[in-house]
Amino acid sequence: MNILAEELNKTLSDSVAYGFLSAVGRRMYFPKGIVAQSDEAKEKAKKYNATVGLATRNGEPFYLRDIYSLFKEGSLKPAQIFSYAPGGGDKTLRSLWKDSMIEKNPSLKGKRFSLPLVTGGLTHAISMVAELFVSEGDDIVCPDLFWDNYDLIFTDLIGANARLFPFYGENGGFNIEGMKAALLSCKGEYARIILNFPNNPTGYTPSKDEAKAIVDAVVSVAETGKKIMVISDDAYFGLFFEDDTEKESLFAYFADAHENIFAVKGDAATKEEMVWGFRVGFLTYASKGFTDAHIDALTKKTLGMIRCSVSNCDRPGQSLIVSAMQDGEHYREDKAIIFSEMKKRYEIVHKAVEKHKNDDILTPYSFNSGYFMAFDTHGRSAEELRTYLLDKYQVGVINIMGKTLRLAYCSVEPEGLEELVDTVYKAAGELWN
Numbered sequence: 001m002n003i004l005a006e007e008l009n010k011t012l013s014d015s016v017a018y019g020f021l022s023a024v025g026r027r028m029y030f031p032k033g034i035v036a037q038s039d040e041a042k043e044k045a046k047k048y049n050a051t052v053g054l055a056t057r058n059g060e061p062f063y064l065r066d067i068y069s070l071f072k073e074g075s076l077k078p079a080q081i082f083s084y085a086p087g088g089g090d091k092t093l094r095s096l097w098k099d100s101m102i103e104k105n106p107s108l109k110g111k112r113f114s115l116p117l118v119t120g121g122l123t124h125a126i127s128m129v130a131e132l133f134v135s136e137g138d139d140i141v142c143p144d145l146f147w148d149n150y151d152l153i154f155t156d157l158i159g160a161n162a163r164l165f166p167f168y169g170e171n172g173g174f175n176i177e178g179m180k181a182a183l184l185s186c187k188g189e190y191a192r193i194i195l196n197f198p199n200n201p202t203g204y205t206p207s208k209d210e211a212k213a214i215v216d217a218v219v220s221v222a223e224t225g226k227k228i229m230v231i232s233d234d235a236y237f238g239l240f241f242e243d244d245t246e247k248e249s250l251f252a253y254f255a256d257a258h259e260n261i262f263a264v265k266g267d268a269a270t271k272e273e274m275v276w277g278f279r280v281g282f283l284t285y286a287s288k289g290f291t292d293a294h295i296d297a298l299t300k301k302t303l304g305m306i307r308c309s310v311s312n313c314d315r316p317g318q319s320l321i322v323s324a325m326q327d328g329e330h331y332r333e334d335k336a337i338i339f340s341e342m343k344k345r346y347e348i349v350h351k352a353v354e355k356h357k358n359d360d361i362l363t364p365y366s367f368n369s370g371y372f373m374a375f376d377t378h379g380r381s382a383e384e385l386r387t388y389l390l391d392k393y394q395v396g397v398i399n400i401m402g403k404t405l406r407l408a409y410c411s412v413e414p415e416g417l418e419e420l421v422d423t424v425y426k427a428a429g430e431l432w433n
């Protein structure tokens with residue numbers, strides 16, 4: 001094992017994170033290779049800096065005028081578009097994101113957590129967490145309605161066992177008892193869980209009381225001596241449409257909840273800043289017992305993962321986000337407009353679904369946030385309904401694991417939403433009544 005990895009492992013050995021490390025996680029480190037040497041040269045090589053594979057003239061990268069001319073004159077310098085970004089991401093972006101995390105999650109104020117690392121979208125963040133902290137055969141707890149990519153990442157890439165529990169409890173809210181039982185049933189000393197709110201595919205976020213009960217339940221498992229890694233997938237963070245919905249990420253509570261809890265937050269500019277194609281996400285760590293040295297070691301291991309997967313992330317995307325967050329004339333206004341548009345669509349869909357409340361052929365899952373709502377097809381084939389809707393009505397929806405039909409109402413104009421819901425019910429009636 002590389003000596004640098006050994007040093008990081010030694011630093012982490014008295015932290016909760018250590019026992020979660022996979023074999024890859026243990027081997028990982030940030031090499032003192034080209035990147036580190038060229039960083040050193042940036043400071044000292046005043047005469048000739050022949051370190052990086054990036055073609056420059058007078059200190060600026062070469063570029064094609066046909067590309068640069070597409071940016072507004074004077075807006076971004078060539079280096080802000082064409083250079084490599086640092087491996088962990090643009091420093092200004094990282095601290096802006098950290099500040100915005102505290103603004104959006106006031107409970108984080110004063111808590112110790114890592115400076116977010118920039119990832120190539122949230123998928124990349126989750127995938128790296130899986131490679132670093134989950135090994136083949138480990139249990140990963142997850143509610144049974146989840147983003148399908150978790151399967152590919154945790155089950156197929158890593159070879160972990162998905163320990164699913166029913167998403168909704170008997171009262172129609174989040175199944176906290178089921179979650180707790182699943183955590184307790186994980187074999188051995190360690191348990192891992194991924195929670196995603198607002199949820200894809202259901203559109204559900206816990207109420208404030210439920211959020212507190214979720215944290216209390218995980219803490220009660222931690223008190224039994226089990227060590228728990230809680231991954232908060234906050235892809236749709238902020239899209240909360242009801243008053244009593246929890247408005248903070250669970251990460252804000254788990255960050256200092258218990259020494260046995262290792263809190264991981266994956267979030268992204270993708271949906272929060274409406275830059276789906278930019279591929280800019282973030283990865284942040286916290287635990288009650290973490291020291292600065294633990295956080296530094298975890299950051300270095302993650303930098304190693306970034307280095308060996310994508311090396312570094314999208315430069316123009318990061319510069320554009322920094323510029324909007326720092327100096328954007330319409331930044332807050334546009335975000336507010338888009339939020340109200342999504343809320344409006346949510347309300348239309350709610351009403352449209354309500355009209356069909358006596359039609360038990362499909363049951364909408366409780367939803368209050370995000371981009372989606374989903375129907376329970378009661379064991380009938382959601383794939384059959386999906387293809388029927390497509391072929392007969394030219395309506396595209398998603399079949400989730402054969403028994404759930406998901407509607408992404410975020411991508412349909414408000415005028416069409418009632419008809420969309422009516423058509424789904426009509427088609428289900430034609431098929432199954």
Ligand SMILES: Cc1ncc(COP(=O)(O)O)c(C=O)c1O
Nearest residue numbers: 121122123147196200235268270
């Ligand atoms: C629940 C959830 N997590 C993560 C992601 C991935 O986000 P990104 O596009 O930033 O990789 C998505 C995207 O659809 C998602 O729905």
